[in-house]
Amino acid sequence: MRKYLVKKITILVGVILLGFTFSSFKGDDKNFQIAKNLDIFNSIFKELNMLYVDTIMPDKSVKVGIDSYA
Numbered sequence: 001m002r003k004y005l006v007k008k009i010t011i012l013v014g015v016i017l018l019g020f021t022f023s024s025f026k027g028d029d030k031n032f033q034i035a036k037n038l039d040i041f042n043s044i045f046k047e048l049n050m051l052y053v054d055t056i057m058p059d060k061s062v063k064v065g066i067d068s069y070a
Contacts, residue, residue: 041065 049056 043054045058046063048061049058
């Protein structure tokens with residue numbers, strides 16, 4: 001009887017944890033997209049900073065990038 005109860009509680013806890021896991025992925029898509037786009041922006045800025053002949057001013061470049069979207 002006790003083994004049955006422990007097994008039942010273990011399965012219930014597992015199902016609840018799976019539910020939380022799958023529900024957290026559903027709302028995390030927006031944050032994932034934001035992080036991905038920031039990573040792309042950062043990579044482009046690094047490449048330009050390393051390979052561009054002239055000096056790039058980071059403050060101005062980031063501001064122009066943000067303002068051009070709006």
